[in-house]
Amino acid sequence: MRATRALIHLNNLKSNIRGIRGFLQPGTKLCVAMKADAYGHGAARCAQAALEAGADFLSVATVEEGIELRNAGIHSPILLLSLCSPDETDSAVRYGISPFVFDSEYIGRFAESCRKIGTADFCVHLAVDTGMGRIGCRPEEAGKIARLIAGTGVLSLGGTATHFALSDSISQEAESYTRMQFERFQTAIAAIRAEGLSPGICHCSNSAAVLNNPEYQLDMVRPGIIAYGYYADEVSREYLEAKGCQIELKPVMTLESTVCSIRKCLKGQSISYGCTWTAGQDTYIGVIPAGYADGVFRRFASSGLSVAVNGKSCPVRGKICMDQMMIDLGPDCTAKRWDTAVIFGDSRSGALQTADDIARMTGTIPYEITCGISKRVPRVFITG
Numbered sequence: 430m431r432a433t434r435a436l437i438h439l440n441n442l443k444s445n446i447r448g449i450r451g452f453l454q455p456g457t458k459l460c461v462a463m464k465a466d467a468y469g470h471g472a473a474r475c476a477q478a479a480l481e482a483g484a485d486f487l488s489v490a491t492v493e494e495g496i497e498l499r500n501a502g503i504h505s506p507i508l509l510l511s512l513c514s515p516d517e518t519d520s521a522v523r524y525g526i527s528p529f530v531f532d533s534e535y536i537g538r539f540a541e542s543c544r545k546i547g548t549a550d551f552c553v554h555l556a557v558d559t560g561m562g563r564i565g566c567r568p569e570e571a572g573k574i575a576r577l578i579a580g581t582g583v584l585s586l587g588g589t590a591t592h593f594a595l596s597d598s599i600s601q602e603a604e605s606y607t608r609m610q611f612e613r614f615q616t617a618i619a620a621i622r623a624e625g626l627s628p629g630i631c632h633c634s635n636s637a638a639v640l641n642n643p644e645y646q647l648d649m650v651r652p653g654i655i656a657y658g659y660y661a662d663e664v665s666r667e668y669l670e671a672k673g674c675q676i677e678l679k680p681v682m683t684l685e686s687t688v689c690s691i692r693k694c695l696k697g698q699s700i701s702y703g704c705t706w707t708a709g710q711d712t713y714i715g716v717i718p719a720g721y722a723d724g725v726f727r728r729f730a731s732s733g734l735s736v737a738v739n740g741k742s743c744p745v746r747g748k749i750c751m752d753q754m755m756i757d758l759g760p761d762c763t764a765k766r767w768d769t770a771v772i773f774g775d776s777r778s779g780a781l782q783t784a785d786d787i788a789r790m791t792g793t794i795p796y797e798i799t800c801g802i803s804k805r806v807p808r809v810f811i812t813g
């Protein structure tokens with residue numbers, strides 16, 4: 430196995446999901462996001478673990494992601510959160526992957542696939558745009574679109590959904606924007622009922638809303654990032670503690686590598702492309718075979734990334750290369766060749782920082798850090 434690997438602590442995933450369950454009213458269903466290969470963690474194994482921990486639904490962003498889960502033996506309902514192309518609708522129907530729909534053209538294409546394949550009751554969810562500005566019909570059109578779905582004779586309205594744009598922000602303005610979105614969503618649901626139709630399972634809450642807005646749970650919630658062990662931006666651990674609702678989230682991914690070489694570096698020698706770092710004293714430099722092609726981006730070094738070797742903080746020196754980076758083991762180096770270097774993870778894994786810490790350091794969100802860990806980094810699933 431490669432020296433650089435992502436350990437995926439499935440027990441942490443399960444513990445996070447059980448913790449989320451504790452925030453839900455009895456009877457509220459739980460749909461866990463598996464899109465983007467489970468936020469970079471490996472979809473098939475995470476999906477299995479999520480279902481074992483009590484998830485009812487899973488969600489994906491592409492038809493291929495849904496097919497991967499079906500081929501891994503997953504039988505739970507799967508929602509397709511993003512749009513697919515016309516040549517993918519047959520597969521979505523065949524594999525029972527329920528799309529978000531909201532206009533007549535797209536609905537017509539799914540109905541056509543159902544007729545071709547001979548499916549008489551394909552479940553779709555109606556997406557309503559209440560303020561995200563991404564996908565969905567206008568709230569006042571929801572009744573008409575629901576009628577259109579029912580009118581196909583082959584599609585059934587399994588659910589109605591909207592998505593919050595600002596729920597991870599705790600300012601007054603943000604909270605009233607989210608409330609406005611929720612009220613528009615209620616208007617849409619009422620419009621569907623006014624047509625004499627059932628809206629099916631109604632759902633709108635992402636991670637931030639699950640933790641911060643229990644009043645928006647409805648029939649189902651759709652968290653993602655909190656299942657993988659990170660708080661949703663301003664809905665932070667501290668904020669929740671102050672509100673009196675605690676949840677202990679455990680980062681699921683640990684990115685680690687190996688010190689593959691240790692060489693003495695003399696005062697005045699420089700390290701890596703551009704010779705941007707020069708030793709001010711004699712020291713020992715370790716080489717870690719991980720670089721930006723693995724998702725350890727160049728900006729991590731310019732933000733001051735250090736990695737942990739036997740609990741010691743070792744700063745990255747010079748620029749991060751495509752496949753390698755150099756760390757400073759110090760003048761009194763005690764590290765040995767082939768020792769483990771932990772880049773990020775749960776503090777219990779010996780890491781100095783989590784993916785969320787790196788995100789804050791580099792001006793992004795933890796989603797981008799874990800999704801960025803590329804395919805060539807093997808995922809090692811830890812169940813113990």
Ligand SMILES: *Cc1c(COP(=O)(O)O)cnc(C)c1O
Pocket residue numbers: 462464510592634635636637651652653654655661
């Ligand atoms: C990704 C996604 C979610 C989950 O978002 P988190 O912020 O990770 O909780 C929920 N709903 C939709 C429509 C999404 O695209």
